[in-house]
Amino acid sequence: MDYVPHTPGEQKEMLKVIGVGDLEDLFADIPAKYRLGGLLNLPPPLSEQEIWEHMGRLAARNRLPGATLTGAGAYHHYIPAVVSHVVGRSEFYTAYTPYQAEISQGILQAIYEYQTMITRLTGTQVANASMYDGATAMAEAAVLSAKSLGRSRLLVGRSVHPEYRKVVGTYAWANGYACEEIPFGATGRLEQAALRELLDDKTAAVLVQSPNFFGVIEDIGPLADLAHSRGALLVAGFTDPTSLGILKAPGDSGADFVVGEGQSFGNPMNYGGPYLGILASTEAFMRKIPGRLVGATVDREGRRGYVLTLQTREQHIRREKATSNICSNEALCMLAAAVYLACLGKNLKRLAALNVWKANYLKEALSALPGWRPLFTGPVYNEFAMSCPDAGAANRRLEKAGFTGGYDLSKDYPELGGGILFCATEMLRREDMDKAVSLLK
């Protein structure tokens, strides 16, 4: 296959207009010794039918789980048919970043509506039009906090997703910032007394997550108060954004930035990506946050319209003085999220409640098994951590029966002495949960 429409005759005509003899002449600027004499060493080209078959075979080498008990940053939710229908419209998926506003009003309005939905869910005044994922959204918020305050120390909850902590660590290293961890206690929540000790006048931001990596819901308010008491900012993450259907908005509890992974809003798990970084903030950071922002305005005739705005924050205008280097982001994932939220509407509350009920059901059922008990006492959303006799063996038994098992906590939290993190969303049926529990007996 190839996708070049030219016939040999047309190529000749075009070369004649250009005034060269053959295609090779167009590459005369490349020193001859660097031009490939032959072809690259790649597998032979395939027809469309062969590609379909080949990719089908590759996909079939994967094994689809019967049910998923894993969350830990990626969540299995139902996606309404409307979502894929809308994002499958090629006017959206084959368009570029809306630099030409007059022929991009569709996506610009959709972004403006998304920004509005996210500010309402998170209790903030500004939301950008997507980051790469939850981890980089948190890292960018950390870097921005440090730059805004001229401080160089970051305090990260140890109950924050381990991969998010690592990404924050990488960005911090690159910028020369120090990163320290805030310990958690028996509830699974961060220790406020320890945070008070750790805070100093060099601390730029306190980074937390609620629900946190153990599924436990943190009380953001006191953490925000503590951070603010030393002039630091509070960056509040979340695991699964469907939890915002019932949980108090982090912005209303004093968070300066609300960041996290938006995949749950209408995007498939896709083996880890593409996902959708959510980043929202108070009005104070409107002119500093990274990424795209859409603003409402009017056209020459006074009609309402939308444009990319405050672009002086962005790399193509400010270059090395930009607040971030983000260019391509995750716009189509953002569109999916907007459509998802429009579909769910106020039913997001019911969906979130269903997640809580399922997780609590599974948690109770597992707690009744000999040697099994919850690791923490704090309230949970749709994930919870258990201590059990042998996490590895438990997962092997579940996997043998076709489940994707729990997340083994031992590699990231040796201090827990073994442990396993389970997730139950609305996709997990009671009979699957009962089956899983009976397998673990």
Add this chain to the structure above:
Amino acid sequence: MELIFEKSRPGRAAGTVPASDVPETALERLIGPELLRDTLNLPELAEVDIVRHYTRLSRRNFGVDVGFYPLGSCTMKYNPKINERVAGLDGFTALHPYAPEAFVQGNLQLLYELAGYLSEICGMADFTLQPAAGAHGELTGVMIIKKHFERKGQRRSTILIPDTAHGTNPASVALCGFQVATVRSDAEGGVDVGHLRELMTKDVAGLMLTNPNTLGLFERNIEEVAHIVHRKGGLLYCDGANANALVGVTRPGDLGFDIIQLNLHKTFSTPHGCGGPGSGPVGVKRHLVPFLPVPRVVKRGRRYRWSEDFPHSIGRVRSFYGNFNVMVKAYAYIRSIGAAGMRRVSENAVLNANYIKERLRGHYQLAYDRTCMHECVFTGEKQLRESGVHTTDIAKRLLDYGYHPPTIYFPLIVREAIMIEPTETESKETLDEFCEAMISIAREARENPDLVRSAPLTTPVRRLDDVLAARKPDVCWTVCQGE
């Protein structure tokens, strides 16, 4: 058009939620009332309202499937539909990133093979697929540079960037704590070798070069440039945003580059989705492989697995493994066209750009009169001088002719720049029609400049007030209803 919030009617609903098959305990009891929210202010609509709302929005949007998109440096080529179809296979989309390795051998094989193909195409030793976009790849590449010197115990504070570079280059460098020093371009649009020699000291970590550069020109002195950078112990970084001009013809690794990021969504054909998701793999020469981000796919016998056992790695730059679904499309594309197809991409991308350059010469002034690569850069200075028509007016007038305008006012060193990238997937007829439109606009600019300055006339809205948007930012709809 009405906002989705304005269409909302209390009590309407689209997405319903299944009945609970487990006990429904009060949330106040399970979670505690102080942690719960009072109101949830999301729009309430029926399914038909939502479908019509977004379908109408889509009709106010211009994609490659709607028409020609000659947006320079963005490589907006046609993307094969089979790629979308294979990327939508359940076997790819339904897998959890922490699914056991035994469940995901197909995915791991795909990632392993894709990294191998990209290494072959670029002449590099290995690739990471983790970065989520081109600029994220740049950031990763600069982190690798930082790590390289950290390991050597050298403090180097500056990275050199030509004045023609994409804005992401200096921004990425600054995000890694390096200073930027700008290298001038010479009269022929290439790196000014004398200036480079002057700037390239032992305090400089390297040079970030886009090749072909954003003027659409190949850096003819690349051999000397690489020599100057390497002799002072620096690294040569290639911004691969313009790889569409080179694939199958020459390899950046052979040209002396140590690091490259590719924009899979450009050259390797993934639709841009209104600005993403993309994917920005980073390739490196052998001496930099230990610094690539973790985890990496390794192969033992016939089995693939993830490994974090690379002690000198810069760490993680993203959660999980990157934009996997974009990689599926790139993989399918490479397997579709093969080595000969790869060469045809470059040959015809370059043919198309030079054809446009020749057809429009005489109507618009060329920024640099040389054989171009996959894009050509004109300047609207003649139109501005003769009739007061700005490049932005020309771009807006093109909207009336049914085209997405080229990139304008970039690169920054060309005044009133018009940067056209036709890509290899456009036919001669399309190019001819586009050139006719550009020639008509040049005539209109002479004969009826007010017409051009008042464009666009046919779009759903006319020129929008950017200044008002920035002065009085209205970034979310605050009218409360239904609360």
